[in-house]
Amino acid sequence: MKRRVSWGTVCLVVAGCLPAEAERESLVTGPRILAVRSEPPESKPGAPVLYEALVVTPDGDLQGAVVRWAFCAAPKPLTENGSVSTACLGDAVRPIVGASVSVTAATPTDTCSLFGPETPPGDFRPRDPDATGGFYQPVCVEALERTAFVLERITCNLPNVPLGVAVEYAERRAPNRNPKLAPLRAFVNGAPTSLDALPAGGDVRFEVGWSADDAEVYPAFDPRKQALVDQRKALRVSWYTTAGAFESDVTGRSSEDLATTVSNGWSAPDEASRVFLWLVLRDGRGGTDFARYPLDVKSPL
Amino acid sequence: MRNVAVTAGVDALASRASLLRQGSLTLPPREGDLYVFGQPPGSDVNADDWSTNIVDVGPFLVAELRLGPFLVTPGLRADLFLVKGSRSTPRVGQTPGIGSSRLLPALDPRLSVSVSPVEHVTISASGGLYHQPPSAEDLGPVFGAPTLVLSRAAHASAGASVRLPAGFDVEVTGFFVSLDDLVVRSRLPTPHLAAALTQDGEGESFGVQVLARRQLRNGFYGWIAYTASRSERRYAGDTSFRLFDHDQSHVLTATAGYEWREWNFGVRFRHATGVPRTPVVDSFHDTTAGRFQPIFGTQNGTRLPSFQALDLRVQKAISVRRASVVLSLDVTNVTNQDNPEEIIYNYDFSRKSFISGLPVLAILGARVEL
Numbered sequence: 311m312k313r314r315v316s317w318g319t320v321c322l323v324v325a326g327c328l329p330a331e332a333e334r335e336s337l338v339t340g341p342r343i344l345a346v347r348s349e350p351p352e353s354k355p356g357a358p359v360l361y362e363a364l365v366v367t368p369d370g371d372l373q374g375a376v377v378r379w380a381f382c383a384a385p386k387p388l389t390e391n392g393s394v395s396t397a398c399l400g401d402a403v404r405p406i407v408g409a410s411v412s413v414t415a416a417t418p419t420d421t422c423s424l425f426g427p428e429t430p431p432g433d434f435r436p437r438d439p440d441a442t443g444g445f446y447q448p449v450c451v452e453a454l455e456r457t458a459f460v461l462e463r464i465t466c467n468l469p470n471v472p473l474g475v476a477v478e479y480a481e482r483r484a485p486n487r488n489p490k491l492a493p494l495r496a497f498v499n500g501a502p503t504s505l506d507a508l509p510a511g512g513d514v515r516f517e518v519g520w521s522a523d524d525a526e527v528y529p530a531f532d533p534r535k536q537a538l539v540d541q542r543k544a545l546r547v548s549w550y551t552t553a554g555a556f557e558s559d560v561t562g563r564s565s566e567d568l569a570t571t572v573s574n575g576w577s578a579p580d581e582a583s584r585v586f587l588w589l590v591l592r593d594g595r596g597g598t599d600f601a602r603y604p605l606d607v608k609s610p611l
Numbered sequence: 612m613r614n615v616a617v618t619a620g621v622d623a624l625a626s627r628a629s630l631l632r633q634g635s636l637t638l639p640p641r642e643g644d645l646y647v648f649g650q651p652p653g654s655d656v657n658a659d660d661w662s663t664n665i666v667d668v669g670p671f672l673v674a675e676l677r678l679g680p681f682l683v684t685p686g687l688r689a690d691l692f693l694v695k696g697s698r699s700t701p702r703v704g705q706t707p708g709i710g711s712s713r714l715l716p717a718l719d720p721r722l723s724v725s726v727s728p729v730e731h732v733t734i735s736a737s738g739g740l741y742h743q744p745p746s747a748e749d750l751g752p753v754f755g756a757p758t759l760v761l762s763r764a765a766h767a768s769a770g771a772s773v774r775l776p777a778g779f780d781v782e783v784t785g786f787f788v789s790l791d792d793l794v795v796r797s798r799l800p801t802p803h804l805a806a807a808l809t810q811d812g813e814g815e816s817f818g819v820q821v822l823a824r825r826q827l828r829n830g831f832y833g834w835i836a837y838t839a840s841r842s843e844r845r846y847a848g849d850t851s852f853r854l855f856d857h858d859q860s861h862v863l864t865a866t867a868g869y870e871w872r873e874w875n876f877g878v879r880f881r882h883a884t885g886v887p888r889t890p891v892v893d894s895f896h897d898t899t900a901g902r903f904q905p906i907f908g909t910q911n912g913t914r915l916p917s918f919q920a921l922d923l924r925v926q927k928a929i930s931v932r933r934a935s936v937v938l939s940l941d942v943t944n945v946t947n948q949d950n951p952e953e954i955i956y957n958y959d960f961s962r963k964s965f966i967s968g969l970p971v972l973a974i975l976g977a978r979v980e981l
Contacts (some may be wrong), residue, residue, distance in 0.1 A: 335958040346898045385800040391637040391646045392904045393897045433804040438655035458896040470703050534658040548901050
């Protein structure tokens with residue numbers, strides 16, 4: 311029997327080129343841990359935090375997925391450029407009790423010395439904060455043979471700063487809080503459209519937003535000026551779907567842009583089907599929100 | 612003929628640098644760092660501004676002694692480095708910095724011996740010590756270490772050269788270099804203050820170089836140079852070496868030219884082993900940043916594909932009154948070889964491809980000499 315080989319297969323095997331949309335981060339083609347929301351997103355050592363993972367597959371959310379959680383227990387050496395130490399991919403972890411998509415665990419009491427600026431007695435180099443002045447406790451999440459990390463912002467004192475700056479920082483600082491996604495809206499040819507009646511093969515424009523309070527102003531230590539400077543949060547939305555193609559994988563507003571909505575174009579699949587869409591809102595200081603939407607793509611009558 | 616010739620002198624070099632650095636400590640990557648091309652910097656940020664003055668005064672003495680058939684060249688170099696930095700510790704507020712000033716001496720004995728056992732054959736061997744001061748950019752108290760001292764290298768080489776008929780020369784040289792006190796990042800998660808860099812680096816390089824030349828005769832000239840080498844690095848105390856980030860096992864360059872009247876024709880072929888890279892074996896998702904991070908395999912456990920290029924050059928000189936005009940056509944990478952320059956990955960590091968170098972490129976030029 312003759313076996314027919316499509317040009318697409320030839321392309322995949324010979325040229326090693328996958329279809330362009332397969333390279334899109336926004337297209338969910340297998341199990342993924344898209345996001346983890348921690349509540350609160352900034353905690354003091356010893357404070358309880360609720361972690362909730364967004365575990366997805368091309369068939370939708372996996373609310374019942376078995377998820378393993380662990381606190382990373384090894385600070386990142388200076389020789390590594392990643393966000394967490396490679397040791398935390400091995401045994402340098404403290405397991406968290408619980409195996410569901412959401413668990414509650416107390417932030418380790420030694421987190422400010424492991425991942426923050428507190429150093430042992432003597433002249434040691436404090437760890438550097440991120441651009442927002444934050445330090446983070448990495449938390450490892452494993453599900454469906456995928457590994458992810460969420461960085462829980464931790465409340466620690468500022469390292470090696472003038473006394474006046476430390477006092478002012480202690481007075482003005484406010485723990486970060488999660489931003490909140492507003493409901494998703496869809497438009498076809500400029501007209502509002504229901505999410506359960508999107509046209510197959512059509513061009514859809516989605517719009518989502520957040521509260522103006524989510525782009526809050528916060529003080530951060532500027533090591534060059536050796537002083538506190540006010541910064542505003544930048545917010546960005548990551549878009550994920552199981553079919554179709556977005557214009558952009560990520561949209562957002564910079565810290566200077568006070569607008570509270572973003573929009574994104576989406577080319578609906580040609581066939582009528584149920585499609586899943588996820589939105590992840592990140593604020594740059596460890597704050598996260600996410601939302602899930604089933605979309606019904608229908609053929610024109 | 613004198614049997615002894617002595618040369619003495621003093622080298623002096625002074626440099627001043629004012630530096631400002633702001634951003635992540637881990638980028639730009641240093642030799643030995645694990646990273647992939649295009650990887651964003653770490654989220655950690657800091658800032659520092661500092662200045663350095665480095666003065667080197669190096670008196671030296673070199674003697675040439677003719678001992679029978681041997682030409683012996685002993686030498687001694689005594690460097691005194693003055694290394695001054697504006698700050699010993701990171702800045703806190705507006706407190707003035709406490710600078711540092713250090714004198715770093717270095718004594719470098721060197722020796723070279725050569726002999727011609729038969730006509731047209733020369734055998735030589737040499738060795739010696741070399742010292743190098745730290746770079747100004749490594750002496751900052753936040754991103755570097757103001758207390759860095761000299762790095763040291765011990766060189767040894769031996770070889771032979773043979774002059775053949777018809778204008779051919781062949782040289783073969785073996786070499787070995789041992790490196791100590793190299794500046795590397797501290798591997799401690801919490802290093803001492805103003806000690807982000809240490810001098811725990813060690814290294815060695817060894818190999819052989821062959822050079823065959825044909826001097827210009829009957830309009831034809833050319834040379835072939837081939838080097839086989841291996842360069843390795845490790846932290847002091849480690850049991851094994853790893854490949855140096857820029858190690859190249861084989862480097863071959865062959866050049867030939869032919870002169871005919873006002874015309875000059877040239878051809879060059881280059882081949883080089885690709886430099887090492889650390890493979891990405893997996894990845895994880897940093898859900899806070901919203902991007903994937905690589906998980907690395909064995910450090911420098913793979914290489915970029917090798918580089919090959921064939922280049923051509925045609926040149927013609929024309930005399931116009933009192934001026935000389937040289938017209939040239941250079942064609943690089945004549946065979947349009949797709950030479951990978953760097954590895955790039957897709958968003959989750961599951962697929963890789965390469966950034967390639969220039970395709971075939973022709974350049975027409977003219978030079979006027981009055």
